[in-house]
Amino acid sequence: PWSRLFHRCWRCSVWRRSSSTGRASRLSRRPPTLAVASRERTPCRRSTRACPAPGRSATPITTTTIRCRPAVRAPSGARCARASSSPTRRRFRTTYAHSRGEEQYMIHVHGLHHTGTGFLRQTLADALGEAYEAEDGRAIAAAHDSLRPYSDLIRVARASARSKGEFLSAKKKIFINYKAPEDEGQHLQNLYPRFVDRVGEFKKANVTMKNAGLLFTAADLCQPDSEGGYQVIGNMMLQQWGPFWDTSAKFLIQKTPSLDVLFFERIKVMPTLHVIIVRHPLVSNALRVPMIQEAWMGAYSHLFEELNEGRIEWYAVVSYEALIENREAVIEELVEVVKSGIRRREGGRNRRLRRSPKATSPQSTGRGRRRLPMHKKDRAGESRKYLFPQDKSLKMWTMCASRKECRTTTELLTESVYPNLGFVSITEDGEVKSLSAAPGPVTVAEGFDRVLFSSEAESLRSYREERGYEVGAEYVGDRPPGELIAKMKEIFNREGENYRIIHKDTKNEPLSDLPVSSQSIPSYNS
Secondary structure, three states: OHHHHHHHHHHOOEEEEEOOOOOEEEOOOOOHHHHOOOOOOEEOOOOOOEEOOOOOOOOOEEEEEOOOOOOOOOOOOOOOOOOOOOOOOOOOOOOOHHHHOOOOEEEEEEOOOOOOHHHHHHHHHHHHHHHEOOOOOOOOEEEOOOOHHHHHHHHHHHHHOOOHHHHHHHHHHHHHHOOOOOOOHHHHOOOOOOHHHHHHHHHHOOOEHHHOOHHHHHHHHOOOOOOOHHHHHHHHHHHHHHHHOOOOOOEEEEEEOOOOHHHHHHOOOOOEEEEEEEOOHHHHOOOOOOOHHHHHHHHHHHHHHHHHOOOOOOEEEEEHHHHHHOHHHHHHHHHHHHHHHHHHHOOOOOOOEOOOHHHHOHHHHOOOOOOOOHHHHHOOOOHHHHHOOOHHHHHHHHHHHOOHHHHHHHHHHHHHOHHHHOEEEEOOOOOEEOOOOOOOOEEEOOOOOOOOEEOOHHHHHHHHHHHOOOOOOOOOOEOOOHHHHHHHHHHHOOOOOOOEOOOOOOOOOOOOOOOOOOOOOOOOOO
16 A cells, blocks of 8 residues: 555665764655655765766765665766855854743644635744743744745845835745745745655555545654654754744744644644644535545544544644634634633743733723624625635535445434534625535634634633633534444545546546656855
């Protein structure tokens, strides 16, 4: 099975250790199956040297393999040429505040593609900036910025631009010319396979969509060969991420559209909060295939089981629909989860907080009153349009409804799983009705427009009681219920036909919208 192949290839990775710093890093940022035969670095005659790709400086290294043979040796007499580093790239010292004994926390934002992970990251960063006071000039929250190493060029472009549009155009050119990756943690490291690399492996295997959920949780398969390997990976990850954010910030926010929650929990080297977003799979359709619900069930049942068993120490789960419908209340509860986790770790000591008048206003949060269903009809503005499926998702949903197996899966989930997450249908006029299996917009019912699941159940319960909030079910704000996980697994494991991944030489290839080519990133010096 492709999952075992992927797992074996993961362990079969080639590492290097610098003779000057003693730190280890990967020879190639490509997935392990490609690392052995990668052309980006050609080993020289001696195993203590390696030739970098053109334009990258060479460093004497000692090659060590983990259950792997080194790549093909270079021709006799090959030499490594030392290349000067680019003058347009800034060098950053990767020194984190927590290493100096200062208070610092990591926040990972997880979810599937097209579920609002970027929106949640920015909204959470802004909310933390309002909730906490800056100390000693430190930033409160910092997210990844792939252009940060080119801040000198950005500064010149800003000074020479005559308008905002001209500056944005110049910034886009810098992004393209220097092949800067997206502002996602997966693209700024080479320690675990990115999503596009996983899709490449998945396409090579003739498997069903029931296996597609592993695309989002594959990092949980990582098992280091040495004792303390998770901590080694965690420290190396921080070193690779360091040039792309403000390492002195109180909260470091990383987002990647995947559900590798257990992996990041294992490699954490500082207090870590996991914020997970969930969305109706047929509205978002992360993979652009009719059988997306199979992948959705496999990925989220795996995640919910980890949360239910207490394997994740500090977490919160919110729905995209709740974030759209009741954004301020959801964000305030997320900030409460942050504060509760900090108090729990520090023995209940009070933290200094600063709330803006707008954030504490009863009119802005709906505090002390329940929102009426009619309120959704009044929200016919900009925010409500995000509850409607886009054209591609609507097309896939319609195709699903025309196929017996897919339609049956939708009906079973609509009857026994989706309502547990609060999903309901909404008409174009804004009227709420019971969830339908037919294509259309989806929102959340009253009482589910809060933090859905969390490790800080007691704190959220007290928080809601003080403000008169009511929830739609007892488990809202607590661990995912076992009944929900059992229902998801029962539907997932039922007997029935499944559409298989079609080979590249056939028409209408599934997953065709997802790239499989590796995106190279510059080798930034930390």
